[in-house]
Amino acid sequence: MSALTxxxxxxxxxxxxxxxxxxxxxxxxxxxxxxxxxGAVLVINTALGFVTEWRARRAMEALLQLQATRVAVLRNGxxxxxxxxxxxxxxxxxxxxxxxxxxxxxxxxxxxxxxxEAALTGESLPVSKTPDLISDEQVPLADRRNMAYMGTxxxxxxxxxxVVATGVVTExxxxxxxxxxxxxEPTPLERRLDALGRRLAWITIVVAAMVxxxxxxxxxxxxxVLNTAIALAVAAIPEALPAVATIVLAVGMQRMARRHxxxxxxxxxxxxxxxxVVCTDKTRTLTSGDMEVVRMWTASRESKFSPSDQPVPxxxxxxxxxxxxxxxxxxQPDADEASRETVGNPVDIAVLNLxxxxxxxxxxxxxxxxxxxxxxxxxxRKLMASFHSVEGVLVAxxxxxxxxxxxxxxxxxxxxxxxxxxxxxxxxxxxxxEQYARSGLRVLAVASGDVTGAxxxxxxxxxxxxxxxxxxxxxxxxxxxxxxxxxxxLRTVMITGDQRATAEAVGREIGLLDEGGxxxxxxxxxxxPPPQLPREIGPVTIFSRVSPEHKLVIVSALQQRGEIVAxxxxxxxxxxALKKADVGVAMGIRGTDVAKQASxxxxxxxxxxxxxxxxxxxxxxxDNIRKFVFYLFxxxxxxxxxxxxxxxxxxxxxxxxxxxxWLNMVTDTFPALALAMEPGDSTVMTRPPRDPNEAIxxxxxxxxxxxxxxxxxxxxxxxxxWGVLTVPDRAPTMAFMTLGITQIAHLGxxxxxxxxxxxxxxxxxxxxxxxxxxxxxxxLATSFGPLxxxxxxxxxxxxxxxxxxxxxxxxxxxxxxxxxxxxxxxNRS
Numbered sequence: 001m002s003a004l005t006x007x008x009x010x011x012x013x014x015x016x017x018x019x020x021x022x023x024x025x026x027x028x029x030x031x032x033x034x035x036x037x038x039g040a041v042l043v044i045n046t047a048l049g050f051v052t053e054w055r056a057r058r059a060m061e062a063l064l065q066l067q068a069t070r071v072a073v074l075r076n077g078x079x080x081x082x083x084x085x086x087x088x089x090x091x092x093x094x095x096x097x098x099x100x101x102x103x104x105x106x107x108x109x110x111x112x113x114x115x116x117e118a119a120l121t122g123e124s125l126p127v128s129k130t131p132d133l134i135s136d137e138q139v140p141l142a143d144r145r146n147m148a149y150m151g152t153x154x155x156x157x158x159x160x161x162x163v164v165a166t167g168v169v170t171e172x173x174x175x176x177x178x179x180x181x182x183x184x185e186p187t188p189l190e191r192r193l194d195a196l197g198r199r200l201a202w203i204t205i206v207v208a209a210m211v212x213x214x215x216x217x218x219x220x221x222x223x224x225v226l227n228t229a230i231a232l233a234v235a236a237i238p239e240a241l242p243a244v245a246t247i248v249l250a251v252g253m254q255r256m257a258r259r260h261x262x263x264x265x266x267x268x269x270x271x272x273x274x275x276x277v278v279c280t281d282k283t284r285t286l287t288s289g290d291m292e293v294v295r296m297w298t299a300s301r302e303s304k305f306s307p308s309d310q311p312v313p314x315x316x317x318x319x320x321x322x323x324x325x326x327x328x329x330x331x332q333p334d335a336d337e338a339s340r341e342t343v344g345n346p347v348d349i350a351v352l353n354l355x356x357x358x359x360x361x362x363x364x365x366x367x368x369x370x371x372x373x374x375x376x377x378x379x380x381r382k383l384m385a386s387f388h389s390v391e392g393v394l395v396a397x398x399x400x401x402x403x404x405x406x407x408x409x410x411x412x413x414x415x416x417x418x419x420x421x422x423x424x425x426x427x428x429x430x431x432x433x434e435q436y437a438r439s440g441l442r443v444l445a446v447a448s449g450d451v452t453g454a455x456x457x458x459x460x461x462x463x464x465x466x467x468x469x470x471x472x473x474x475x476x477x478x479x480x481x482x483x484x485x486x487x488x489x490l491r492t493v494m495i496t497g498d499q500r501a502t503a504e505a506v507g508r509e510i511g512l513l514d515e516g517g518x519x520x521x522x523x524x525x526x527x528x529p530p531p532q533l534p535r536e537i538g539p540v541t542i543f544s545r546v547s548p549e550h551k552l553v554i555v556s557a558l559q560q561r562g563e564i565v566a567x568x569x570x571x572x573x574x575x576x577a578l579k580k581a582d583v584g585v586a587m588g589i590r591g592t593d594v595a596k597q598a599s600x601x602x603x604x605x606x607x608x609x610x611x612x613x614x615x616x617x618x619x620x621x622x623d624n625i626r627k628f629v630f631y632l633f634x635x636x637x638x639x640x641x642x643x644x645x646x647x648x649x650x651x652x653x654x655x656x657x658x659x660x661x662w663l664n665m666v667t668d669t670f671p672a673l674a675l676a677m678e679p680g681d682s683t684v685m686t687r688p689p690r691d692p693n694e695a696i697x698x699x700x701x702x703x704x705x706x707x708x709x710x711x712x713x714x715x716x717x718x719x720x721x722w723g724v725l726t727v728p729d730r731a732p733t734m735a736f737m738t739l740g741i742t743q744i745a746h747l748g749x750x751x752x753x754x755x756x757x758x759x760x761x762x763x764x765x766x767x768x769x770x771x772x773x774x775x776x777x778x779x780l781a782t783s784f785g786p787l788x789x790x791x792x793x794x795x796x797x798x799x800x801x802x803x804x805x806x807x808x809x810x811x812x813x814x815x816x817x818x819x820x821x822x823x824x825x826x827n828r829s
Contacts (some may be wrong), residue, residue, distance in 0.1 A: 101148045105163055209229065251676045277566070298321055345377075381457075396448060443469050445466045564582045627751065633705045642655065671768070720735035
């Protein structure tokens with residue numbers, strides 16, 4: 001959003017129109033000093049609104065710049081992961097499923113490679129790519145099958161290619177140049193606050209008209225009456241609500257970014273405060289994802305070792321098992337240069353690490369067995385295969401889910417050679433797989449066999465070689481985070497493609513099954529009629545052996561139960577569920593670009609405990625918006641009530657128009673904006689999620705607003721009444737000072753639902769203390785110099801100041817004593 005757009009938005013508000021009307025009326029009546037003063041208030045209000053909105057927008061844009069796309073590039077003979085922004089034409093890049101193409105790339109090697117080009121060409125289906133030369137120079141963009149274009153996403157397969165264009169000179173970049181800006185839509189929260197403000201504006205205008213009529217009946221001059229009515233309307237309208245909502249959200253985004261949660265869409269912040277269920281994948285989310293091979297089995301022997309061991313298996317079958325698993329893996333890039341974390345497929349990384357630890361080298365294996373084709377892993381086929389020429393024969397080396405490998409195998413490799421697999425042997429191998437899985441291990445089956453072609457259909461009558469078992473330890477902080485979310489009223493649900501036994505083992509370790517949670521697998525999901533799903537999945541905390549379609553079904557069913565769902569994921573198969581969820585959360589380091597684009601929040605450290613931090617910050621953000629609404633409305637309602645009650649009682653006008661405008665400017669800036677920085681209290685993660693359908697101004701909330709507004713009103717009228725009886729010429733000044741100081745002190749009541757009397761709580765928000773000090777200094781400054789004459793402020797004696805401060809202290813002190821009485825103990829949060 002440009003600076004001019006933000007400025008024009010400030011000038012379109014109802015408040016600006018009312019202030020302009022007040023200036024015109026003052027000029028018509030010949031009161032140029034008042035017209036100048038109101039004009040100054042207009043400029044100050046507009047400037048403050050512009051500066052705060054500009055800073056908030058720039059902060060949000062800066063945060064969104066933190067999310068840099070990463071790409072695997074071949075440099076100096078090594079595959080490395082770098083920022084996509086550093087790519088230059090001539091770089092050789094590796095393109096993998098789920099990632100976004102980082103530039104326009106000429107492909108020279110493809111394996112079942114397809115891309116989604118809807119963003120560029122409008123083609124709804126994935127487009128198959130080929131490295132073949134295209135001789136037609138006039139071929140349409142959509143038919144250039146040997147090119148992958150920037151901004152398109154990779155659907156399946158892998159490819160290598162040369163970058164030929166980056167940035168604005170790419171095909172997508174040229175389109176982007178035509179669209180300089182996109183019209184921003186207000187968030188649901190901003191729309192609700194704006195509608196709330198407009199309704200209050202009309203109510204205030206009616207009340208202002210009533211006050212004006214009463215003043216006219218009491219003989220006040222017409223000019224004073226009109227300006228008072230306009231000033232009252234300006235003072236009572238919460239014109240800053242939408243802007244402050246944006247500021248509070250921006251501040252919250254910054255705090256969440258410091259806790260490694262990058263917010264990509266503002267509405268998700270509001271939804272975080274109401275989240276009731278957190279759905280998450282297992283691998284690389286609840287577990288570390290840094291897998292290590294810890295056990296291998298063949299028909300000749302079983303080998304166990306810890307990750308720190310240096311296994312050198314003497315058994316030829318184990319050596320063969322390692323080599324086949326390594327050949328059926330894809331070479332992975334080196335550690336991320338920025339984060340120094342290993343990136344890529346964790347299973348392939350673990351298998352290749354094992355090969356290196358045992359003295360093997362994949363390049364040497366490929367030299368003896370030239371590769372003739374590759375079948376990449378997919379969540380649908382659940383296996384990966386490579387095809388090699390071995391002594392003139394095409395041989396497939398395969399690794400994948402045990403059930404899929406067993407189904408394609410017809411024999412078992414034994415020390416005496418291949419032996420046919422009968423039903424009894426299959427049952428024994430399946431039981432062994434179950435036993436490993438119940439121990440929490442990720443089990444891979446390995447097979448090989450002569451084939452007639454490099455295709456999935458050719459993978460038949462394989463020789464079952466053995467099992468490779470990997471350990472994936474629970475990630476740091478997961479168990480405590482699940483317990484913390486449970487305390488906050490959130491249920492954690494694991495959704496994984498792993499086997500049931502493996503999922504149960506991990507679930508027991510992290511505490512998901514402690515509270516009587518149930519387990520359901522993909523077959524059971526398929527067997528349930530859609531109408532029964534919302535009811536049947538209620539007690540389920542673990543879903544195993546699920547497909548991408550299942551994840552979407554689960555999220556939808558939970559939403560039908562009335563749950564507010566946050567979904568964590570990192571892969572292409574998570575994208576649909578991430579987009580469907582109320583809050584999609586993607587992993588920033590290991591997550592694919594597709595997952596990030598489908599998500600509203602990106603975890604920059606890939607740690608599950610950051611989810612709890614994001615939920616906490618989401619609740620704090622919504623709490624701070626409510627605190628601002630409470631503070632602003634109670635102050636504004638008090639101003640209306642002071643004038644209305646004084647008029648009905650036949651008292652003189654307590655406040656002059658410029659005094660109302662001054663109070664509005666002072667209270668709506670420094671003290672109110674400081675509430676955006678208020679830290680959360682100790683109860684923020686111990687109370688249940690809020691009802692998402694609950695209105696901001698609920699009945700208890702409105703009762704509290706009017707209760708405190710009444711206290712501020714009575715204190716102001718008490719000081720004013722004392723002045724009318726003793727020093728009538730100084731009574732308006734006493735009312736002005738009392739109302740201003742009372743509103744400033746009232747910030748303490750707005751900061752927390754509990755008291756803020758303890759030193760730790762009082763000093764928790766230094767911005768609030770600074771805001772109070774600045775506002776109080778500005779208010780007291782109106783007693784001196786030009787401000788005093790412009791605002792009509794008279795000098796007060798020490799005794800009169802004593803009355804002002806005594807009356808001003810009553811609502812603030814009374815509020816704190818009342819809150820301490822409700823809680824029964826000091827607030828030490």
